[in-house]
Amino acid sequence: MRNMALILGGGSVKDFPLPYCIPLYHTVSDEHLPHLKHLYDYRNTQQFEKDLDFMARHFNFISYREFAERLSQDKKGAKPAALLTFDDGFSEFKDIIIPILERKGIYAINFINPAFTGQTDLMFRCKASVILDMVINKGFSLKKINEMTGLRLANSGQLKQYLLHISYGKRSVLDRLATGLGIDFREFIRNHRPYMDLDDLKLAETRGFGIGAHSWDHPYYASLGPEQQFETTEKSLQYLKENHIGEEAFAFPFTDFGVKKQFFERLYSRNPELISFGTAGIKTDSFPRNLQRIPMERTDAASIIKGEIAYYQFKERLGKNKIERG
Ligand SMILES: [Zn+2]
Structure with missing residues (x-):
């Protein structure tokens, strides 16, 4: 609008x-x-x-x-x-x-x-952004995400659509995807210290x-x-x-x-x-x-x-x- x-x-x-x-x-x-x-x-x-x-x-x-x-x-x-x-x-x-x-x-x-x-943790939307970033810029596997979710995401645009639509109520999905991909949010937080x-x-x-x-x-x-x-x-x-x-x-x-x-x-x-x-x-x-x-x-x-x-x-x-x- x-x-x-x-x-x-x-x-x-x-x-x-x-x-x-x-x-x-x-x-x-x-x-x-x-x-x-x-x-x-x-x-x-x-x-x-x-x-x-x-x-x-x-x-x-x-x-x-x-x-x-x-x-x-x-x-x-x-x-x-x-x-x-x-x-x-x-x-x-x-x-x-x-x-x-x-x-x-x-x-x-x-x-x-x-x-x-x-x-102590990362906001769920930030987790979605990290996962997407790892796939786009660090070569993490989109195929692996498709295997875990049963989806057929063809590119990073579709992955973005999917990740950014995961709701607050379903946010644990993001933790599961990260684990499956080998992304450690705790390590990310330790390295980046995103919050005050x-x-x-x-x-x-x-x-x-x-x-x-x-x-x-x-x-x-x-x-x-x-x-x-x-x-x-x-x-x-x-x-x-x-x-x-x-x-x-x-x-x-x-x-x-x-x-x-x-x-x-x-x-x-x-x-x-x-x-x-x-x-x-x-x-x-x-x-x-x-x-x-x-x-x-x-x-x-x-x-x-x-x-x-x-x-x-x-x-x-x-x-x-x-x-x-x-
Ligand atoms: Zn806010």
């Missing part, structure tokens, strides 16, 4: 329709990262800096605390406020991103999964950056029952509290699409200060403390933001910019 914005052409950034802009990234790297390469086009350092410079011209980057304050007071500045967000707690945040942001004086918050903090450790999170905070919760282990919420949704959310928030880190902030893994009214009511009654975040672009929500973010890894920031504005304007005529929840 968002591609429609590209057909419509870009809107002007002066017409940004909300008082805030919340960009979402995962990581920034100049290297080939096998666990992310096949999931999205993460930006390299030069592209990321260009993105930041563009956004800084049009928006006023602020901290989470300031953002939360503005939201509760319904305060608006001359320029729309921007809250820079990252998901998944990848280690490039401390090694690459924080140094860039410190140089530019820009704040960011990173939403993390406690199940992976401290290099608890000490890294604490250090990020002392350097003025924010940490938020992102569920325990990154499930797809629409596929969970209401109790499971609540449990994985609370467990991740609890982890931050127990370790005396983090803001009262929660970002849905993947998307909040299909998450019901009752979940939000329970979430905010238990955590009245909490702000939650989705990934639906420029949109408002029937729950005013659930804010939608703009995924920033398809192309450059200028094209994405202008495209999102055009798409918003197009939907405005149809009255489709507010998410209603049943």
